Amino acid sequence: KSWERCEKAGVEIEHVEGARLAELQPGLSPRLVRGVFLPQWKTVSDPRDYALALLEAAEARGVRLVEGAVSQLAQGTEGVTVAFEDGRKLEAGHAVLAAGPWSNRLTATLGERMPVTPERGYNTTLPLGSFDLKRQVIFPAHGFVVTPLATGIRVGGASELAGFDAPVNYKRARHMLDKAAGFLPGLKREGGTEWMGSRPSMPDSLPVIGRASSSPRILYAFGHGHLGLTQSAATARLVTDLILERNPPIDISPFRPGRF
Ligand SMILES: Cc1cc2nc3c(=O)[nH]c(=O)nc-3n(C[C@H](O)[C@H](O)[C@H](O)COP(=O)(O)OP(=O)(O)OC[C@H]3O[C@@H](n4cnc5c(N)ncnc54)[C@H](O)[C@@H]3O)c2cc1C
Incomplete structure (x- = not known):
């Protein structure tokens, strides 16, 4: 179906x-x-390459990267104040809150609770040449994928709802590697690098894209779960439309922040 x-x-x-x-x-x-x-x-050559290319493209268009841990967002008279943990403050016409699974810590500073949860995933990146992989191979019933990257072969997936602080359990990565070796008997499983990351997941598996209830100048763009890389460009387009007060090309009401 x-x-x-x-x-x-x-x-x-x-x-x-x-x-x-x-x-x-x-x-x-x-x-x-x-x-x-x-x-x-389509797959990307490496998620890191994609993020770096985005940054480069943004900087080429005049974007300035300011790094720091944000502690609070607030609506001012003319715009938005972004306060950093180290005491710095930035004023902006608009702010886009895209803090992944940590986003609810900042929506809370605006008086809004969002049920975004870290959904942990694991992978092992094997050295280049570990298998003659022609394309990404997905094993949906087993919850993992094997992906050719510029840097190696990545065996990844899993879904662990354990919050932020539970100890990392790399047994999950090894279990997927065992399964991958069963389905791809020639896979050389030595020399891999294990990794764990947290997806920003929502109870209804839909992202949150829209204005904060306390301020039309603060835009939410988080909660993309398993598909944040895939949906990043489309989300950026929708957020741009909202900031420029253009009509988005699709109905974005399913993503409205107030749906919970
Ligand atoms: C194992 C695994 C496999 C995946 N595979 C895929 C895939 O194949 N395809 C796909 O589309 N997606 C995939 N995803 C999902 C994808 O990685 C996420 O959906 C995506 O990274 C979400 O992007 P984001 O920018 O919203 O959040 P994040 O990538 O989590 O970025 C949020 C950023 O905000 C920063 N931040 C948080 N709080 C603050 C603060 N207070 N002040 C300043 N900065 C802050 C964080 O440091 C972080 O850099 C996968 C995820 C995992 C874990």
Whole structure:
């Protein structure tokens, strides 16, 4: 059913098995007999490259990066005051709150509670050449993906709702690596680097995009869960429309901050 919905929405889909499956990704375990190939699927060379390229593009357009831990947002008479933990203050016409899973700490300073939760995920990045991976291979029923990056092969996924402070449990990363080695028997699993990160997840799996209830000059843009990288450009477009008081090209009411 969901593939049919994708097709109706214009996503190209090819159901594959046998020789075609092996051609798309040689070296799969014979246990894997069928798959779905999405020719339009894209992945980034590395999420870090993407973030750095965005920063570079923004700076080329005159954006100035100011680093620091923000302790409070407040609506002033003419705009927004951003207060830093070290005592610095910045005045701005608008502020966009995009602090990932920590966003509710700042919405609280505006008197608004948001149910954004850290949903921890894990991965292991294996050295380049650990497998002849032709494209990203997703194992949805097993909750992990294997992705070719410029820096190596990343085996990642998992969903751990353990707050911010629970000890990191790299057994989850190793478990996914075990599974990946089962599905890709030639995978060399040595020499990997393990990592844990927190997704900003919402109870309804939709992001929060819209104005703070206390101030039309403070825009919320967080809660993108598993899809924050994928949805970043579209979110930026919507936030820009809100700041410039243009009509967004899609209905953004499902993302309204006041829905909880
Ligand atoms: C294992 C894993 C795999 C993933 N895979 C994918 C994927 O394949 N595709 C995809 O689209 N997404 C993926 N995601 C999700 C994606 O990483 C997130 O949705 C995305 O990073 C959210 O971006 P963000 O900018 O909203 O928040 P974040 O990336 O969390 O950034 C928030 C920033 O705000 C800063 N901050 C917080 N509080 C303050 C403060 N008080 N003052 C100053 N700065 C502050 C933080 O330091 C941080 O730099 C994955 C996540 C994980 C963990």
